[in-house]
Amino acid sequence: MSRSPLSRFSLQRWLGIVIKEFIQLKRDRLTFGMIIGIPIIQLTLFGFAINSDPKHLPTAVVMAEASPFSRAYLAAMQNSDYFDLVGSVASEREAQRLLDRGDVQFVITFPAGFQRALVRGEQPALLVEADATDPVAAGGAISVLNKLGNEVFTPDLPGFHPPAKQLVELRIHKRYNPEGVTAYNIVPGLMGVILTMTMVLMTGLAMTRERERGTFENLLATPATPLEVMTGKIVPYILIGLIQVSLVLLAARFIFGVPMLGSLLLLYAVVLLFICANLTLGITFSSIARNQLQAMQMTFFFFLPSILLSGFMFPFRGMPGWAQAIGNCLPLTHFLVLVRGILLKGNDYSLLWPQVWPILAFMAVVLGVGLKTFRRTLD
Amino acid sequence: MELAIDVQNLNKRFGDKHVVRDLSLRVRTGEIFGFLGPNGSGKTTSIRMLCGLLTPDSGSGRCLGYDVLTQSGEIKRQVGYMTQKFSLWDDLTIAENLEFVARMFGMSGRREAVDRALDDLGLAGRRNQLAGTLSGGWKQRLALAACLLHRPRLLLLDEPTAGVDPKARRDFWEEIHRLSAAGITILVSTHYMDEAERCHRLAYLSYGSLLAAGTADEVIAAQQLATWELSGPGLTGLGAELRRLPGVEQVASFGALLHVSGADVATLQPELERFCHAHGLALERVGSTLEDVFIRLMQHSPDPFQEAS
Ligand SMILES: Nc1ncnc2c1ncn2[C@@H]1O[C@H](COP(=O)(O)OP(=O)(O)OP(=O)(O)O)[C@@H](O)[C@H]1O
Ligand SMILES: [Mg+2]
Numbered sequence: 001m002s003r004s005p006l007s008r009f010s011l012q013r014w015l016g017i018v019i020k021e022f023i024q025l026k027r028d029r030l031t032f033g034m035i036i037g038i039p040i041i042q043l044t045l046f047g048f049a050i051n052s053d054p055k056h057l058p059t060a061v062v063m064a065e066a067s068p069f070s071r072a073y074l075a076a077m078q079n080s081d082y083f084d085l086v087g088s089v090a091s092e093r094e095a096q097r098l099l100d101r102g103d104v105q106f107v108i109t110f111p112a113g114f115q116r117a118l119v120r121g122e123q124p125a126l127l128v129e130a131d132a133t134d135p136v137a138a139g140g141a142i143s144v145l146n147k148l149g150n151e152v153f154t155p156d157l158p159g160f161h162p163p164a165k166q167l168v169e170l171r172i173h174k175r176y177n178p179e180g181v182t183a184y185n186i187v188p189g190l191m192g193v194i195l196t197m198t199m200v201l202m203t204g205l206a207m208t209r210e211r212e213r214g215t216f217e218n219l220l221a222t223p224a225t226p227l228e229v230m231t232g233k234i235v236p237y238i239l240i241g242l243i244q245v246s247l248v249l250l251a252a253r254f255i256f257g258v259p260m261l262g263s264l265l266l267l268y269a270v271v272l273l274f275i276c277a278n279l280t281l282g283i284t285f286s287s288i289a290r291n292q293l294q295a296m297q298m299t300f301f302f303f304l305p306s307i308l309l310s311g312f313m314f315p316f317r318g319m320p321g322w323a324q325a326i327g328n329c330l331p332l333t334h335f336l337v338l339v340r341g342i343l344l345k346g347n348d349y350s351l352l353w354p355q356v357w358p359i360l361a362f363m364a365v366v367l368g369v370g371l372k373t374f375r376r377t378l379d
Numbered sequence: 380m381e382l383a384i385d386v387q388n389l390n391k392r393f394g395d396k397h398v399v400r401d402l403s404l405r406v407r408t409g410e411i412f413g414f415l416g417p418n419g420s421g422k423t424t425s426i427r428m429l430c431g432l433l434t435p436d437s438g439s440g441r442c443l444g445y446d447v448l449t450q451s452g453e454i455k456r457q458v459g460y461m462t463q464k465f466s467l468w469d470d471l472t473i474a475e476n477l478e479f480v481a482r483m484f485g486m487s488g489r490r491e492a493v494d495r496a497l498d499d500l501g502l503a504g505r506r507n508q509l510a511g512t513l514s515g516g517w518k519q520r521l522a523l524a525a526c527l528l529h530r531p532r533l534l535l536l537d538e539p540t541a542g543v544d545p546k547a548r549r550d551f552w553e554e555i556h557r558l559s560a561a562g563i564t565i566l567v568s569t570h571y572m573d574e575a576e577r578c579h580r581l582a583y584l585s586y587g588s589l590l591a592a593g594t595a596d597e598v599i600a601a602q603q604l605a606t607w608e609l610s611g612p613g614l615t616g617l618g619a620e621l622r623r624l625p626g627v628e629q630v631a632s633f634g635a636l637l638h639v640s641g642a643d644v645a646t647l648q649p650e651l652e653r654f655c656h657a658h659g660l661a662l663e664r665v666g667s668t669l670e671d672v673f674i675r676l677m678q679h680s681p682d683p684f685q686e687a688s
Binding site: 012013015020023028216221222223377378379 | 427430431432433434451452455456458460462464465466467468469470471475478479480482483484485
């Protein structure tokens with residue numbers, strides 16, 4: 001057919017589109033602000049809120065036995081500043097209710113016979129139930145509890161001979177979030193979330209903006225092909241994504257002290273793949289949507305499951321099968337595994353393929369849909 | 380005679396609105412073809428179908444020898460389309476806009492072409508001004524320069540002189556005639572009668588149907604409209620009375636004169652003579668103008684769908 005030579009990719013046209021997008025981006029202060037602003041705001045919100053070592057956590061006590069030892073222990077807890085005793089409750093049931101409602105973060109139970117066992121060096125158990133929905137919030141306090149045992153009971157209580165081992169056995173039950181996601185997990189994850197949000201949104205607006213301003217008609221009147229337009233519009237955002245990632249990585253390293261065990265080069269390669277997947281999706285949204293509002297709605301429709309079902313918010317293995325199935329279709333799910341693997345476990349490239357091919361498949365499908373739905377006309 | 384545009388029975392519907400009906404158009408190579416018609420008559424829609432921006436629902440035809448249905452890629456390379464609404468990029472400078480267009484058409488010698496266009500426009504000193512900050516008339520001139528950049532064989536200009544001052548308008552038409560003399564075909568839509576008269580041939584579109592086509596004289600002659608010029612004292616108050624006379628279709632004021640038109644000469648002639656005699660007015664038969672003819676065409680084509688606006 002006579003169409004074939006025309007649908008050939010023209011480097012000059014493609015470059016023209018890339019240059020135009022760069023110039024427009026440079027002049028668009030708001031978008032530029034968003035690029036730098038979103039990572040910083042999100043890092044501050046997520047990163048610091050999580051990494052800060054919260055104190056004065058409300059704590060309830062179940063005293064099966066009131067003794068000088070237990071009172072001394074409680075006093076030490078309060079002195080540590082991590083715990084605020086909101087009161088003694090009579091029964092385990094009532095304590096449970098407080099925990100369920102989120103009124104307290106910890107319930108500490110002194111079992112009957114605590115003092116006697118302690119004096120005999122029998123290592124009595126102290127039951128600590130922690131609300132670990134925000135695991136890091138509980139983490140600092142728990143580590144303090146661990147130290148307290150020996151500190152409190154070692155000093156000169158009459159008739160007591162300190163043994164060498166732990167005096168008190170802490171039995172900690174983490175509730176609600178057994179996997180215990182930590183800040184190390186979240187800061188790298190944040191990178192994926194930021195990229196998903198900004199990349200999809202910004203490219204989502206790229207084509208609809210042309211349509212709303214009427215410039216699309218001029219673009220269509222030129223011989224530019226859909227592939228040239230779509231890929232050309234993506235390029236500047238790849239650079240932006242890399243800037244954002246570098247910002248997050250710098251913060252992760254120097255503010256949050258996240259370890260970086262794996263290869264940085266490998267990390268950037270994975271990031272590039274992920275950025276491209278999101279940009280492809282954004283540009284496809286953009287060619288489907290009739291206006292900027294629709295593109296925005298599509299972005300959020302995609303963003304929500306990405307955040308909820310990818311393992312960023314909730315532990316992936318804790319989700320029901322159907323949710324995992326959805327999650328497995330999302331690039332963020334695989335990206336999180338990849339980044340955590342590279343940063344925290346030092347995985348090398350040989351371990352990446354199982355997570356890389358789903359992202360590639362996602363990209364291929366989405367690009368196909370995008371090219372199919374790209375309207376060459378104004379109909 | 381070689382035809383630059385030769386389309387038959389193009390139709391376009393938006394929903395249940397039949398916007399272009401059985402449009403057949405023949406435009407010869409190198410001629411200036413005027414495209415006229417009231418607001419919403421389908422001029423823009425027709426032009427978009429010619430350059431492949433809209434797909435016709437039915438119909439067939441060729442544009443520069445290429446099939447309008449299947450070869451819009453080839454057509455786009457050789458057509459310069461100037462949109463009715465300014466649609467270059469507001470946030471690019473004048474020079475950047477031109478450079479972008481030049482790249483899109485794969486031009487070699489891009490820099491020189493852009494510089495030349497800027498010089499011709501008289502915008503060389505403002506090349507770094509954002510296009511969005513230009514005045515309306517200058518935007519039109521920039522848009523024209525942009526669609527001429529790649530030396531198209533066919534120009535489709537959708538109301539190119541809307542909002543342009545008289546001097547610039549005259550320059551524009553001089554340029555159009557120069558291009559036409561160089562063998563470029565130009566299809567231009569307009570609402571201005573003086574511009575219509577500058578075209579070699581015209582087409583008049585109303586509610587999607589082609590009502591008249593040909594040279595200005597042919598279009599006027601085809602309507603068989605007779606026009607009289609009335610002059611004399613106290614004319615101003617008589618318009619309403621004249622309109623009620625049998626056979627009168629149009630009454631239009633031109634300063635101190637009134638033009639009265641109608642197709643039914645046998646009825647109108649004696650009526651007007653009696654009227655002028657009674658009011659002491661001078662009566663003279665004059666040639667109908669394009670405007671008289673177009674207003675008649677407008678009045679005689681019923682609106683098949685009510686405009687929502
Ligand atoms: N994309 C569209 N969707 C629905 N209706 C449309 C669309 N484009 C045009 N129309 C309708 O088609 C009709 C013809 O529009 P068109 O723009 O072709 O008229 P026009 O002759 O160019 O008018 P004007 O002189 O005002 O520019 C109008 O009634 C318009 O409302
Ligand atoms: Mg129009």
